[in-house]
Every structure is written in C-alpha cells, then in structure tokens.
Amino acid sequence: MPLLLLPRNHRVFCQLCRLRRQLSVLPPTTIPILESVASCRTWRLKAFDEKKSVGFVPTMGAFHEGHLSLVRRSLSENDLTVVSIFVNPGQFAPGEDFEKYPRMLSRDLEQLAGGQVSVGGVFRTTSAVFLPSVQEMHPSGITRDVASQKGTFVEVEGCSHQMEGAIRPTLYRAIATIVTKLFNVVQPTNVYLGQKDIQQALMIRQLCRDLLLADPDAKRVHIVRTVRDPIDGVALSSRNAYLSVDERSCAGTLYRALQAAETAWTRGGTKEKSISAAAAVVEQGKIEAASKGVEMKLEYVEMNDADSFEVLDGKLHKGSRSLGGTNPILLTGMLWVGKTRLVDNIVIGDSGTIVS
Numbered sequence: 001m002p003l004l005l006l007p008r009n010h011r012v013f014c015q016l017c018r019l020r021r022q023l024s025v026l027p028p029t030t031i032p033i034l035e036s037v038a039s040c041r042t043w044r045l046k047a048f049d050e051k052k053s054v055g056f057v058p059t060m061g062a063f064h065e066g067h068l069s070l071v072r073r074s075l076s077e078n079d080l081t082v083v084s085i086f087v088n089p090g091q092f093a094p095g096e097d098f099e100k101y102p103r104m105l106s107r108d109l110e111q112l113a114g115g116q117v118s119v120g121g122v123f124r125t126t127s128a129v130f131l132p133s134v135q136e137m138h139p140s141g142i143t144r145d146v147a148s149q150k151g152t153f154v155e156v157e158g159c160s161h162q163m164e165g166a167i168r169p170t171l172y173r174a175i176a177t178i179v180t181k182l183f184n185v186v187q188p189t190n191v192y193l194g195q196k197d198i199q200q201a202l203m204i205r206q207l208c209r210d211l212l213l214a215d216p217d218a219k220r221v222h223i224v225r226t227v228r229d230p231i232d233g234v235a236l237s238s239r240n241a242y243l244s245v246d247e248r249s250c251a252g253t254l255y256r257a258l259q260a261a262e263t264a265w266t267r268g269g270t271k272e273k274s275i276s277a278a279a280a281v282v283e284q285g286k287i288e289a290a291s292k293g294v295e296m297k298l299e300y301v302e303m304n305d306a307d308s309f310e311v312l313d314g315k316l317h318k319g320s321r322s323l324g325g326t327n328p329i330l331l332t333g334m335l336w337v338g339k340t341r342l343v344d345n346i347v348i349g350d351s352g353t354i355v356s
C-alpha cells in the first residue's frame, strides 16, 4: 500500500475511505463511472478516435443548481460530458473542513442521471463520472500541511495571494495542481467553471494559457454565471449546507453588501466609498444576526483589476478608471456566518469578457 503523506488522523481517514470504497458497491446509476485514471484515459481515447468533443465539469460533489448549470451548459455545447467528483485533500489547509465536507455520491449521481438537455431533438445526459482516488491523484502522497509536502506542484504566480488567496494562502497552488492533473487525464475540449469562485476560474484560465495546454485551450475555459437563491440572492455553495436555519437567514448580507458597493461605484463613488457602503451593510447585518444569536465577521470586501488582480487604489472611481483602463473589476467578499466561510463576487464593467 503506498504511503500517504498525511498526518496520522488524516491517513486513517483516507484509509477508511478507501476501505469503504473497496467494500461498498458504488450506488446504482445509469451513468458510466470511471474509477481509475486508466479507465478515464481509455474513455477519452475512444472519444478522440470518434472525433467527439468532450466537455468537462470538475467538482467536489454535493451538487446544487450551480453545479447543474455547468453540466447543462456542457451538455448543450459538447458531444460528450464528463463530470469529476473529487474532494481534494490538498486544498483544505490543516484545521479546515476536509473531514466534514459534504459527500453525497448517490444523490449526485441521481441528479446527473436525471439531468438531460435536448440538442436538435436528441437528449444528452452526462456521459461519464470520473471518481479518482486520492492515491492515484497524488502518487507521491499529499499532506495538508504545505511545509511537509513532497512531489510536484503547480503554482500560478501573481494571482494566488489576493482576495480569497490572502486568507487561504495555500489554496490556489493546490487547485492549480489538481486541475492540471485532471486536465492531463481528461484532456477536455471545453471546461466549465463557476463565477462564484472567480479567482479560481481566472487562475485556471491563465494556467492553461501559461502552460500552453491544448486540451483545454485557455479560450475554452468557460466561466458560467453564479446561480443564486431566487429569494435572497445568496450564491449557491456546497458549504451552505453547514448553515443552521438562523445562520442561513443571515447569509444574504454578503451579496447585499456587494450590491451596495456596486451601486456606490456606479453612482460615481470612489473605491473607498464603495467599500464603506458594503461595510455599512455588513454592520447592519451583524446587528440583525446578533438578535438571532448568529455571529458574523467580515474578512474582506475588495475591488481588484480582473486582469492583473491588483487592488484598486482607494481614490479611483468609475470616471477616473475609464480613462486608465477598461478591464472589468472583481468586487469580491468573504464573510463568516457562524463557523461557515462564504465567498461571493460581482464583476463590474464588461463582465461578458470574462464570464458568459
């Protein structure tokens, strides 16, 4: 058995997961399951031979409408669609929620099997689900503590330390690494990622460009608009499952704060003023939350250039910016609601150049 470079409790956890996989029969499904890298490569070679386009939706499972919107988009634009479900230990720092991350494979498979898209009168369903093991994805082992990691990692310099990366400094290296491996196996024609994780999605696009990947070409990394709760606008997220009923009722604060910043900016306010407008909404939200016994803490609301990821100067405003550059702006935020970290963003300006 290969040595997993995980702290003891994580190693035991992974061994248990493996044992469970070996003992348990996978949930019944009509969708072919690819459990190994070899089987996924064989599946892909056949698609290459048949000259079929392959859309790829990488995920960590626990599906919601956000995931399903990516799958539908892929189904409508590709001959074949493959979805991966892999909770990557490397992207959970020590102390983060790897063990409790929601895992609901049966339900996920049911949702995929039930999701059809009609293209020219022909119904398309997900063609395959890739469910790799930790051992195969990290042949040199993986620790969640970066200092003791061994093996090969991918880093996209310059776009991993701002926004969410400032709070989770090891996240984007781990994502760049796992996504590179997934791309090496799946070799997708098109990839579909969510705007909800805008920093991740733009970093992956840059990774494809910088590493001269052909499958996928950077131009074929599609960023799909965030799906929100129709009532309070909360961005759907697997981690929302951690929220209690009272916490969930407070979660709309983040999007409302971002909207307030966007409005202030659109009306000609400086970046400083726009961020203050967001902070004021959060302060009000905190008072309302406290009355329900819910604690909230704002990590940040920030505005960054969508291309360089540089933080905008506080004195900039819509008018001055249009003189200097027309890249869209990433208005992003992170809010703790109880023990759950929520992220969200609005792309200001010509969002169509990055999201579609």
Ligand SMILES: Nc1ncnc2c1ncn2[C@@H]1O[C@H](COP(=O)(O)OP(=O)(O)OP(=O)(O)O)[C@@H](O)[C@H]1O
Pocket: 058, 059, 060, 061, 065, 066, 067, 069, 070, 192, 193, 194, 195, 196, 197, 224, 225, 226, 227, 228, 235, 236, 237, 238, 239, 240
């Ligand atoms: N609300 C959403 N709208 C559109 N895409 C989404 C949404 N939420 C997640 N995605 C996208 O789905 C893909 C898989 O994400 P993942 O499985 O991590 O789910 P998640 O809801 O983002 O989970 P988490 O709560 O851990 O952030 C990513 O590209 C992600 O950006």
Ligand SMILES: CC(C)(CO)[C@@H](O)C(=O)[O-]
Pocket: 058, 059, 060, 086, 088, 091, 175, 178, 179, 197, 200
């Ligand atoms: C892109 C990803 C599948 C890599 O593990 C993950 O970060 C996610 O689901 O957003």
Ligand code: BAL
Pocket: 091, 197, 200
């Ligand atoms: N869903 C984005 C990746 C992460 O939070 O780990």
